[in-house]
Amino acid sequence: MTYPEKFQGIAVLDHKDWKNAKKVEYEPKVFGDRDIDVKIECCGVCGSDVHCASGHWGDIAKPLIVGHEIVGHVVKVGPNCTSGVKVGDRVGLGAQALSCMKCKRCLNGNESYCPNAIQTYSTPYEDGYVSKGGYADYVRVHEQFTVPIPENIPSHLAAPLMCGGLTVFSPLLRNGCGPGKKVAILGIGGIGHMGVLLAKAMGAEVYAISRTSSKKEDAMKLGADHFIATKEEPDWHEKYFDELDLVVVCAGSVTDIDFNTLPKIIAVGGRIVSIAIPEMSEVLELKPFGLVGVSIANSLLGSMEELKQLLKLVSEKDIKIWVETVPISEKGVHEVFERMDKGDVRYRFTLTDYEKEFSSGN
Structure with a gap:
């Protein structure tokens, strides 16, 4: 059995019923030589999740696993990884999962503006696989688009910083x-x-x-x-x-x-x-x-270098953003979608308790 054989996630299956996401199993993308697998600990809830889930930004392939403010621990490292990331490291992943890494924008630290960027969810890779996000037990992503989390930043507070x-x-x-x-x-x-x-x-x-x-x-x-x-x-x-x-x-x-x-x-x-x-x-x-x-x-997204600078600032200044945690589940995702739609949050949600929800999986 290849590891992991399938991922689990809370997925939007119909834009017309977007607040009632369902737990599903799905195939991960093909594992690349510089990919890593991250077992997700928590994931922030972004306004983009609501826009994509509801269909405000168009029809997106289903199952749609949103979530791009991911914090978790590395459980598998590709054979050609060069960043020094290793199994057990706590890392974060934001809204971008890949870029061409060779155009002028990428080479000048503006990879977030790469015309061939792959977003963490809802974007097709070259082989047609549509990226899946962080309302799931694992995420598979190129090492270049993950960043180590300073020890003194709690995971549920680090997650919303990612996007x-x-x-x-x-x-x-x-x-x-x-x-x-x-x-x-x-x-x-x-x-x-x-x-x-x-x-x-x-x-x-x-x-x-x-x-x-x-x-x-x-x-x-x-x-x-x-x-x-x-x-x-x-x-x-x-x-x-x-x-x-x-x-x-x-x-x-x-x-x-x-x-x-x-x-x-x-x-x-x-x-x-x-x-x-x-x-x-x-x-x-x-x-x-x-x-x-x-x-x-x-302005769109920041660069990976800017994300590192942001985490350094938050760590050194001990900045505490205002976050409400909600356990991930079909019920939990419904709650955050419903409340986000009403503007009923001060000021950010982070989905937590991943181990409990997905403990029967991989």
Whole structure:
């Protein structure tokens, strides 16, 4: 018997019934010379999981095993692995499972923007196998896209950093967040709350922006120096005119964001960077004259090198993101999908108790 013969996971079998995922067995991808097998300990729940499971991002091959904020232990190492990873190591895996590793973007540390990238789930490999994610007992992945987890970061807190944390850290890092900078996080949710924590740890003066003041107390506890409630402060764009160096947009939707007003609070030469990837039907509307002196961009994932820097920062600063744990099972996945759909989480879910759910398997 080859090891492991089959994996088990909690899978979406029908986009129309996406909240009622079912436990299934499935074939893993063919084991490559530089692949490793990771026995999963826990997996964060990302907004992308909801978009893919619900069909918001199109029809995806079934069974659909979502989850790309994975932490677990290595149980098998390919014969040509070169990273030094070994059986027993605790590693993390984010939203990317492979890239071509030879194009200009890959060679310049931008592998997350590789046009031939394979995402951790829902993407076909060259042989047609569709990648499967972390709501499962094991994941098989190229060694290059895993990272060691520092000992002092608990697994359930490390998991959401693999995608959500990295997604906000990358634009902060690439756009000079640090001492002497005024940085805003717009949207204080699963990713946004990590943005506040990280921007503060990087030394910036931090502004939290939300529609109402309902999250003001949380934002201040997270480390924000200022709070802007755009629906409650009609003159907010005048009060903070020319104030900020960087705004990172972490809202799940861009429909309610006034991109014709937001640039007014940015200093000349400053930037607005969005990490929002909403439903495919959404369209960004703005008037070009509003962008005079200001740049606006969209950021996808961070690189593996940036993920290592993020974990180093979290470890050294002892940053604690806000996480609620839910045991993985059909019931547990239904619960997190239902509550994510309602926005009922402050501020991140991690699925745990994998050993209990999958103990009868491999």
